[in-house]
Amino acid sequence: MSGPFHLFQVAGLEIEYMIVDAATLRVLPRADLVLRDASGAVVSDVEHPDISWSNELVSHLVELKTTGPTPRLAGTAGAFQDHVRRINVLLGPHGARLLPTGAHPFMDPSAETVLWPYEYGPVYAAFDRIFGCRGHGWSNLQSMHINLPFCGDEEFGRLHAAIRLLLPIMPALAASTPVLDGRITGYLDSRMSFYGKNSARVPSVAGMVVPEPLFDEAAYRRDILDRMYRDMAPLDP
Incomplete structure (x- = not known):
């Protein structure tokens, strides 16, 4: 399909999984076992007709995502699960498997983090230099993303307003990380x-988590994106 797309005409889904030892469930930095092209070379993306595989930041993470925008969500869950099975078949001979959930409950990110050294490796190294990515907010973090289109400022404003309304509610609906470092943290999320x-x-990178009430694309770029880029520039010349 080719755009431009309007609100809810299509969607893109992304789900992250961690690779773990099948017996102990400790993280294994072996996404290289999965992300290989037809020649056997390690790559950052492997594209399939329905669901593609990729990596972000750390070597124990595999991201599954719809290959391009999809107009129908019906059947998508089954497609994702089929690819989970396919990846587990590749990992099985190495004593590994995928593990879901929002964060590993007993990973020690300061000791167990291995940044992805292949394509985009220099980008991840820069993030680590600036932010220190060997912590729960970076290397021990699995997300699910919903990508939605808009066409023009009117649709952008409606979508942004709806997202601002939903964001404070989402943790109550999707909280799945009450345990970190092997201990109950006191937070469900x-x-x-x-x-x-x-x-x-x-601070401008995350802001207040719920973004400011800006309802056209130019204002969003000026007051959120451009400010973030200016704040980042001295740290990444």
Whole structure:
């Protein structure tokens, strides 16, 4: 399909999984076992007709995502699960498997983090230099993303307003990380407690988590994106 797309005409879904030892469930930095092209070379993306595989930041993470925008969500869950099975078949001979949920409950990110060294490796190294990515808000974090289109400022404003309304509610609906470092943290959504402060060196990156009430694209770029880029520039010349 080709755009431009209007509100809810299509969607893109992304779900992240961690690779773990099948017996102990400790994280294994072996996404290279899965992300290989037809020649056997390690790559950052493997494209399939329905669901593609990729990596972000750390070597124990595999992201599954719809291959391009999809007009129908019906059947998508089954497609994702089919690819989970396919990846587990590749990992099985190495004593590994995929593990879902929002964060690993007993990973020690300061000791177990291995940044992805292949394509985009220099980008991830820069993030690590600026923010320190060996913590729960970065390397021990699995997300599910919903990508939605808009066409023009009127649709942008409606979508942005709806997102601002839903964001405070989402942790109550999707909290799945009450345990970190092998301990009950006191938060049902520990992932969110770290997400809000993982970019503390550049506060404009996360802001207040719920974005400001800006309802046209130019204002969003001026007051959110451009400010973030200006704040980042001295740290990444």
